[in-house]
Amino acid sequence: MLSSHKYLAPGMTVGLLGGSFDPPHAGHLHISQEALKRFGLDQVWWLVSPGNPLKAAGPAPIARRMAACRDLARDPRIHISDFEARAGTRVTADTLAALQNVYPSVRFTWLMGADNLAQLHRWGRWREIMARVPVGVLARPGDRIAARLAPAARIYRHAMLKAGEAPLLSRAEAPAWCFLNVPMRDESSSAIRARGEWRG
Ligand SMILES: Nc1ncnc2c1ncn2[C@@H]1O[C@H](COP(=O)(O)OP(=O)(O)OP(=O)(O)O)[C@@H](O)[C@H]1O
Numbered sequence: 001m002l003s004s005h006k007y008l009a010p011g012m013t014v015g016l017l018g019g020s021f022d023p024p025h026a027g028h029l030h031i032s033q034e035a036l037k038r039f040g041l042d043q044v045w046w047l048v049s050p051g052n053p054l055k056a057a058g059p060a061p062i063a064r065r066m067a068a069c070r071d072l073a074r075d076p077r078i079h080i081s082d083f084e085a086r087a088g089t090r091v092t093a094d095t096l097a098a099l100q101n102v103y104p105s106v107r108f109t110w111l112m113g114a115d116n117l118a119q120l121h122r123w124g125r126w127r128e129i130m131a132r133v134p135v136g137v138l139a140r141p142g143d144r145i146a147a148r149l150a151p152a153a154r155i156y157r158h159a160m161l162k163a164g165e166a167p168l169l170s171r172a173e174a175p176a177w178c179f180l181n182v183p184m185r186d187e188s189s190s191a192i193r194a195r196g197e198w199r200g
């Protein structure tokens with residue numbers, strides 16, 4: 001059973017924050033709450049990845065990362081999901097196809113930090129992502145310029161919404177994307193791991 005949500009109103013808008021969450025931190029919570037507010041989303045789902053297709057080293061066991069996410073994200077609008085592990089998908093384009101199949105009445109928006117926009121053109125079938133769902137990008141310390149110069153940003157320049165149009169993003173037809181210059185949190189999972197504060 002891939003659907004784990006008892007009640008989803010038809011047409012509701014859901015932001016998807018895919019991530020390793022190894023571990024989750026205040027930056028994830030912060031961009032989720034900014035996305036809820038600024039993109040007019042009803043919910044955000046944290047899609048806890050079984051393993052990023054581009055990262056060689058495997059993350060901590062998914063059960064441990066899911067538990068840490070649940071501890072951190074107390075906001076009732078944020079849901080923690082192991083959908084990818086259950087669906088057997090890792091490549092985001094495959095995950096989106098599976099989600100749209102399981103939840104045909106939900107309007108999904110893919111969310112990411114600016115660092116991931118700079119890398120998006122390296123992802124599997126990445127243009128399919130742009131064709132399937134609107135994409136919301138949130139500023140991250142150090143990565144704003146690289147993101148604005150990214151191949152994906154250049155190729156989809158015509159589909160970019162201005163910041164003032166952000167509330168329209170979640171109901172826009174794809175391709176559509178929007179870069180939000182939100183207040184930034186300088187936190188990262190790698191810094192937490194480097195400080196020895198997370199046992200993987
Ligand atoms: N402080 C932050 N500001 C903005 N976006 C963030 C921040 N931290 C994480 N993100 C975004 O959240 C998503 C999931 O990130 P991830 O779980 O890889 O955390 P991370 O801190 O980037 O991890 P690592 O340091 O191991 O690369 C990505 O889209 C990433 O860009």
Ligand SMILES: O=C(O)c1ccc[n+]([C@@H]2O[C@H](COP(=O)([O-])O)[C@@H](O)[C@H]2O)c1
Nearest residue numbers: 018019020049052053054091092123124
């Ligand atoms: O689809 C891909 O090829 C792909 C390549 C790199 C990253 N992603 C996804 O991007 C999200 C962020 O990954 P990470 O490891 O930076 O937290 C997560 O959902 C990954 O599955 C997806």
